Amino acid sequence: MTYTEFMASLAKGELPHLFLLAGEEPYYTARAEDAILRRLLPDAAARADALIRYEEMPPIETLMEALETMPFFTDKTVVVVHDAAVFRAGKKQEEDAAESKDTSTDALTALLTALPPTTYAIFTLGAKPDKRRKLYQTVEKHGRVLESEALRPWNVEQWLNIRLREMNRSMQREARTFFLRVTGMMQSISLTFLDHQLEKLLLYTDAPQFTEADLRAVFSEMPEVSVFALMDAVSARDVSRALDLLARCRADGVHFTVLLALLTRHVRQLWQAKRLLMQGTPPKGLGKVMGMHPFIAEKLGGHARSFNEKTLRDAVLTLADADYLLKTGRAGDELLEDALIRLCRK
Structure with missing residues (x-):
């Protein structure tokens, strides 16, 4: 989904509980993240209680614990993960071998498939994601993906x-x-x-x-x-x-x-x-x-x-x-x- 399509979709109906904002243009991912947070948490003062933010990918066990955390003093928990390397592309043979052995990734995939009704997850990545990964396919199926392409002079x-x-x-x-x-x-x-x-x-x-x-x-x-x-x-x-x-x-x-x-x-x-x-x-x-x-x-x-x-x-x-x-x-x-x-x- 392009930036224009993505931003238009945020104004329609209920938001999904899962987002991946990825691509080479950080301007688009930052604006999209801000728009999502304004929809989910319109009261800026209440964000401190609802928001869990990681500036880089935490251990998967830590992330899963945050995703399963029940909200306090608010009606929802929003987990934001910047530089979500778990979606990053790498060498295919190494990835396939790692995914077949990585039970923690499987567990995270299963959790993202059925997040608690009070939990929202936003992942960002400053590069093209690997669309072959089960994790990416899970977000695409159950959430919304922004593909932020770098701009060129002609567009x-x-x-x-x-x-x-x-x-x-x-x-x-x-x-x-x-x-x-x-x-x-x-x-x-x-x-x-x-x-x-x-x-x-x-x-x-x-x-x-x-x-x-x-x-x-x-x-x-x-x-x-x-x-x-x-x-x-x-x-x-x-x-x-x-x-x-x-x-x-x-x-x-x-x-x-x-x-x-x-x-x-x-x-x-x-x-x-x-x-x-x-x-x-x-x-x-x-x-x-x-x-x-x-x-x-x-x-x-x-x-x-x-x-x-x-x-x-x-x-x-x-x-x-x-x-x-x-x-x-x-x-x-x-x-x-x-x-x-x-x-x-x-």
Whole structure:
């Protein structure tokens, strides 16, 4: 069950007594856990009496004892287990052998099949669970499972739209483009971090619609913002601005390996877009082929048209040489500067 489906299901009817919140995006699992607790224990002051929380997987015997504990001063017991390693995937042969001998796991499985009517169990795992395990299949059958997939740049807009609706705000087209391009520069997207940045926007402005200037002000400390501007200058073949931004990135502490990796990826994307366009792919179809947001890919294709394919190919080779020489200490930032000049030369 996806995050959207899972959250919608919490608003319908009675809740099951068993939950597994697993996946690579902790933002979703944390919000889902909070939503469950608000449904089960709406009185925050009473949570101390009802809640048993483990920050890591306890011994199974300890966990079973907690699950069978009768509530005091409250009508239910809610057991939350973070980092529930018992659901984690491992080597199949070792798992099969362990499960066949592990009577404690069998006992836990049997208990989760028929929890006391006053007990609720919430397990979280910051990784994909092993769906072959009997324990997982028990939760799936008798409870509810959230599969929290990590977001990628090409599908972050769906999260953004939902979050803006929750905040009762919107974004101007230019601001949305800026947001999508900055997140596209990230090697991995942290929704928790992006959520904090959006919360800052609420403090920064009371306007119902965020502008690009608002986003630039709030996101200014992110190295991706200056790197994004550098890639923009490269796409525009503005060598003077590109060199100034390279110097600013280095002054801001952006390591050359990060710059080199992002610059190489950007040139490869320009080259890929160039070749696809030459092969007849329509600009609006670039996003699907390249695994990018359609609007961003179409804009990239527009920039790619102004480059000669040989220039892009030579730039990739130059950057590969720079990567080796910089990492072995045989050269400095002048190699990056040279690569930018060659790339932007018209």
